[in-house]
Amino acid sequence: MSKIGDHLEKIYSLDGKIIILTGAAGGIGRELAFGMAGAGGTIALCDINLKAAQQLESEIAAEGGKAVAFELNVMDKASIKACVDAIVERFGKIDVLINCAGINKREGILDVEESTYDRIMGINLKGVFMMSQEVGKQMFKQKSGNVINIGSHNDEDMLGGCSVYGATKSGVVALTRSMAVEWAQYGIRANAISPGHILTPLSAVTWEHPTRSVWLRERIAMRRPGKPKELVGMCIMLASDASSYMTGQAYHIDGGCLVGGSPWDFDTKYKA
Numbered sequence: 001m002s003k004i005g006d007h008l009e010k011i012y013s014l015d016g017k018i019i020i021l022t023g024a025a026g027g028i029g030r031e032l033a034f035g036m037a038g039a040g041g042t043i044a045l046c047d048i049n050l051k052a053a054q055q056l057e058s059e060i061a062a063e064g065g066k067a068v069a070f071e072l073n074v075m076d077k078a079s080i081k082a083c084v085d086a087i088v089e090r091f092g093k094i095d096v097l098i099n100c101a102g103i104n105k106r107e108g109i110l111d112v113e114e115s116t117y118d119r120i121m122g123i124n125l126k127g128v129f130m131m132s133q134e135v136g137k138q139m140f141k142q143k144s145g146n147v148i149n150i151g152s153h154n155d156e157d158m159l160g161g162c163s164v165y166g167a168t169k170s171g172v173v174a175l176t177r178s179m180a181v182e183w184a185q186y187g188i189r190a191n192a193i194s195p196g197h198i199l200t201p202l203s204a205v206t207w208e209h210p211t212r213s214v215w216l217r218e219r220i221a222m223r224r225p226g227k228p229k230e231l232v233g234m235c236i237m238l239a240s241d242a243s244s245y246m247t248g249q250a251y252h253i254d255g256g257c258l259v260g261g262s263p264w265d266f267d268t269k270y271k272a
């Protein structure tokens, strides 16, 4: 391989890295798991749906990757502790934590039941806090570590019917910044990836909706939903040593949504 190729492979490689991925069996989690295993990482596939995580483990193994499934409920402190202990016992260390588990229920502020509020907050925000705290204790012992939280376009821009979800994702970015500030002294970095409108089972209802999908396309400069695969590059970069001086930021991968979406009709000789 060329010298440039060698260098890139070295700084972006996840070889030898033990990576915890929550929500691993979901639409985005699966792609991140495949992508990071392909870059040499060993992935702890953590999900409340153990069967789906085990199925993913077999699929990754069939492609020559390294991954092991673990059961995890991020709403349950005992489950978090048992899962993190089992991973440390098995691998001896944790290099990267990716908090990807998340849920949403689209309904108006006036309609949200307290139980719905508690569940979305419990998984998306408290779950990220508790999981990071438990893993952070291990990373503190190691004096090294790296946290990647999955935010959302909705951490900046609000959408109707997503009040609780938007609040959790804004909170996730705030937490990411706090982790970066407090934990740099322990050798731990923290960043967020904020996906725009990505087509997965979580968002399929919106993309199939007759009016909401039209509205969405107008708000994306690239006029299409993202694919989960399109988040993999940033994830590998943040998990690898290529990003060794990057901490405390949220990176939006959104096809040009936050910048303003597709333009209104303007005068130009250059018709697309």
Ligand SMILES: NC(=O)c1ccc[n+]([C@@H]2O[C@H](COP(=O)([O-])OP(=O)(O)OC[C@H]3O[C@@H](n4cnc5c(N)ncnc54)[C@H](O)[C@@H]3O)[C@@H](O)[C@H]2O)c1
Pocket (backbone or CB within 6 Å): 022, 023, 024, 025, 026, 027, 028, 029, 046, 047, 048, 049, 072, 073, 074, 075, 099, 100, 101, 102, 103, 123, 150, 151, 152, 153, 194, 195, 196, 197, 198, 199, 200, 201, 202, 203
């Ligand atoms: N799909 C999008 O357009 C989009 C956009 C922005 C951000 N996100 C975020 O990306 C992340 C993944 O979304 P997705 O589209 O893959 O969703 P998904 O529903 O496909 O996957 C979520 C995964 O989390 C797991 N999970 C749910 N509750 C859990 C719990 N208590 N403990 C452990 N695991 C649990 C589920 O079993 C599932 O495997 C979420 O944090 C979501 O908010 C998604």
